[in-house]
Amino acid sequence: MLAFTIRRLLLAVPTLVVIGLVVFLLLDMAPGDPLADQPLTIPPEVREEMRRALGLDQPSWVRFGLWLYQFFVVEPQVAVDHLFGTSFSEGKARVISWQFKQPVMDIIAQRLPQTLWVVGSAYVVGVLIAIPIGIVSAVRQYSVLDQIGTFVSMVGFSVPTFFTGVLLIVVFSVNLGWFPSIYDTQLQVTDWGSFLQQLRQMALPVFVLALFNAAQISRYMRASMLDNLSQDYVRTARAKGMDERTVVLRHVLRNSMIPVVTVIALGVPSVFGGAIITEQVFKVNGLGQLLITAINANDLPMVQTLTFIFAVLIVLFNLIADVLYGVLDPRIRYD
Amino acid sequence: MPEGAPSALPIPPVLEVRDLRTVFRTRAGDVHAVNGVSFAVREGELLGVVGESGSGKSVTMMSLLGLLPSPPAEVSGGPVRFEGKDLLQAGPEELRAVRGGRIGFVFQDPMTSLNPVFTVGFQIMEPLRKHLGMGKRQARARAAELLALVGIPDAGRRLDDYPHQFSGGMRQRVMIAIALACEPRVLIADEPTTALDVTIQAQILELMAELRQRLGMAVVWITHDLGVIAGIADRVLVMYGGQVVEHAPVEALFANPRHPYTRALLTTVPRVRGERVKRLHVIEGQPPILEAHPDACTFRDRCPHAFDVCHRLNPQRYPVGEDHDAACFLNDPGLAPPRPSLEVVHG
Numbered sequence: 001m002l003a004f005t006i007r008r009l010l011l012a013v014p015t016l017v018v019i020g021l022v023v024f025l026l027l028d029m030a031p032g033d034p035l036a037d038q039p040l041t042i043p044p045e046v047r048e049e050m051r052r053a054l055g056l057d058q059p060s061w062v063r064f065g066l067w068l069y070q071f072f073v074v075e076p077q078v079a080v081d082h083l084f085g086t087s088f089s090e091g092k093a094r095v096i097s098w099q100f101k102q103p104v105m106d107i108i109a110q111r112l113p114q115t116l117w118v119v120g121s122a123y124v125v126g127v128l129i130a131i132p133i134g135i136v137s138a139v140r141q142y143s144v145l146d147q148i149g150t151f152v153s154m155v156g157f158s159v160p161t162f163f164t165g166v167l168l169i170v171v172f173s174v175n176l177g178w179f180p181s182i183y184d185t186q187l188q189v190t191d192w193g194s195f196l197q198q199l200r201q202m203a204l205p206v207f208v209l210a211l212f213n214a215a216q217i218s219r220y221m222r223a224s225m226l227d228n229l230s231q232d233y234v235r236t237a238r239a240k241g242m243d244e245r246t247v248v249l250r251h252v253l254r255n256s257m258i259p260v261v262t263v264i265a266l267g268v269p270s271v272f273g274g275a276i277i278t279e280q281v282f283k284v285n286g287l288g289q290l291l292i293t294a295i296n297a298n299d300l301p302m303v304q305t306l307t308f309i310f311a312v313l314i315v316l317f318n319l320i321a322d323v324l325y326g327v328l329d330p331r332i333r334y335d
Numbered sequence: 336m337p338e339g340a341p342s343a344l345p346i347p348p349v350l351e352v353r354d355l356r357t358v359f360r361t362r363a364g365d366v367h368a369v370n371g372v373s374f375a376v377r378e379g380e381l382l383g384v385v386g387e388s389g390s391g392k393s394v395t396m397m398s399l400l401g402l403l404p405s406p407p408a409e410v411s412g413g414p415v416r417f418e419g420k421d422l423l424q425a426g427p428e429e430l431r432a433v434r435g436g437r438i439g440f441v442f443q444d445p446m447t448s449l450n451p452v453f454t455v456g457f458q459i460m461e462p463l464r465k466h467l468g469m470g471k472r473q474a475r476a477r478a479a480e481l482l483a484l485v486g487i488p489d490a491g492r493r494l495d496d497y498p499h500q501f502s503g504g505m506r507q508r509v510m511i512a513i514a515l516a517c518e519p520r521v522l523i524a525d526e527p528t529t530a531l532d533v534t535i536q537a538q539i540l541e542l543m544a545e546l547r548q549r550l551g552m553a554v555v556w557i558t559h560d561l562g563v564i565a566g567i568a569d570r571v572l573v574m575y576g577g578q579v580v581e582h583a584p585v586e587a588l589f590a591n592p593r594h595p596y597t598r599a600l601l602t603t604v605p606r607v608r609g610e611r612v613k614r615l616h617v618i619e620g621q622p623p624i625l626e627a628h629p630d631a632c633t634f635r636d637r638c639p640h641a642f643d644v645c646h647r648l649n650p651q652r653y654p655v656g657e658d659h660d661a662a663c664f665l666n667d668p669g670l671a672p673p674r675p676s677l678e679v680v681h682g
Binding site for chain 2: 231232235236237239240241243251254255328329330331
């Protein structure tokens with residue numbers, strides 16, 4: 001297993017370099033000018049000077065090489081300096097956002113907590129409610145509970161989040177006034193009061209996203225459980241005199257989790273990608289919102305870096321899914 | 336067959352089934368899978384149950400222990416007497432104590448009957464811990480003994496292996512070890528060798544014969560292989576259309592079959608010696624799918640001897656010899672059979 005993991009990690013390096021290059025070339029070839037939002041009164045020679053300052057006069061392979069160096073060498077050094085108070089990165093240029101004129105990673109570090117709080121907890125909540133629903137729906141197939149679960153899943157999956165989000169805002173913020181409709185990023189959690197406030201402002205976006213996630217995962221869970229409930233080994237377990245609880249929660253569940261865990265692991269990168277629409281609806285300025293504004297502003301280093309980070313996460317969680325698969329299913333061995 | 340079959344009733348039955356009925360209530364309509372089956376299994380004997388696919392053999396045995404999903408299955412009739420209880424009236428907890436504890440079950444396909452994600456040791460220890468209340472270490476020691484008992488070499492170390500690390504024959508041995516774990520009074524084996532090739536089948540049969548002798552339990556052996564039955568059974572039930580059509584000690588069944596279905600079954604067994612037949616014998620037609628409790632002989636459409644009564648009445652089981660009965664009107668002295676041709680056909 002260890003050898004497999006190392007081999008896969010090594011293989012991931014060329015994959016990621018190619019992904020980085022493709023993203024870079026796509027952005028480079030895309031129409032648009034990062035200086036488009038500057039006043040038209042700026043004389044052409046000044047404009048040219050500004051372009052040079054951004055490094056836009058260099059050929060693309062130089063700019064790509066520079067980005068690679070900054071991302072893989074300078075930024076880790078900054079992180080190490082930040083953690084241990086060393087000074088490896090002193091005087092070295094970092095990846096700078098064109099719209100904020102600040103290092104890209106600093107902005108990402110500011111935005112990441114919002115995304116993790118809202119989208120991350122929505123994913124966790126979604127998984128935690130999806131698994132029991134899936135189990136119950138399968139064990140009591142065609143019962144009232146199963147019908148309700150199926151209906152809620154269908155609604156959750158087919159109604160877009162911009163609709164459920166706005167609907168919830170109208171009902172719970174405007175009419176009932178229970179929850180705020182706007183997520184306050186400035187809120188610092190220092191005591192019970194602010195913690196409760198944080199929970200209240202998270203409630204609506206988390207609910208919207210959790211419903212969507214749970215809808216999908218509970219369907220997988222139900223299908224996987226049903227698949228396993230009719231297997232011969234279930235009959236064997238019953239013939240051994242095991243009670244239903246043991247049969248379902250030990251024998252069937254363990255087998256049913258194998259494909260579902262893969263689905264869950266593969267869904268984690270999308271958490272970091274942020275939920276662009278939900279973040280917009282609730283004014284959560286997370287990573288999804290950051291990416292959208294960066295694209296609008298032609299902030300190529302920001303778009304390049306964010307896209308690349310998502311690519312890294314996707315590759316990483318693919319690997320994690322494969323490893324988990326091997327851990328859960330003894331028939332799968334990677335040596 | 337080691338010695339003569341137990342002839343009379345003095346040996347008390349361990350499991351006695353009377354008038355068992357199972358109906359599957361499906362959306363497409365009812366299917367009457369078991370229609371008034373009665374039989375008894377005596378202490379230490381091996382009762383063979385034969386019949387083609389769909390004759391209700393497996394469903395009968397699963398009905399006894401409540402192993403059929405309900406709905407759609409609906410089990411009625413009875414009683415099913417076992418150790419002083421009626422299993423059909425027993426509560427779920429009582430039934431679970433019998434399953435795996437007092438009555439062991441071995442299923443047909445060893446490739447899928449074991450849980451792929453748990454070790455073989457864990458799966459053998461489960462009933463030990465549940466029914467006998469053993470601790471982990473004690474159960475493990477016993478599991479190793481059981482694996483050794485069913486002839487798995489290096490048993491102690493193989494406890495930590497997963498089912499996929501065993502071959503088909505070895506897995507069936509594991510299944511037998513699980514079924515034997517709590518030293519049951521009765522072992523029900525549902526076509527345990529059908530999915531295995533002949534040499535492995537021979538090994539399993541030998542193992543079963545040996546274990547039976549050593550442990551002295553009664554065995555119900557479901558199969559559609561008459562060759563297997565001839566080799567191991569003491570008594571035989573022949574089932575058709577969810578009913579017992581003939582019941583006899585094994586020699587009587589082979590020497591003097593009294594039901595046309597039994598005789599038809601016997602002619603389908605290919606012979607190794609003598610002149611080779613051009614084509615294998617088959618029984619024309621399909622076993623019936625009964626949508627209602629049968630009110631006529633279920634075999635009439637495929638029976639060469641069928642006469643008018645067969646279409647009107649469902650035959651009872653007529654006693655035709657010692658411990659031998661057959662559900663066919665040809666055995667009714669009151670009804671004159673049109674063709675009194677009940678000698679053995681093959682030879």
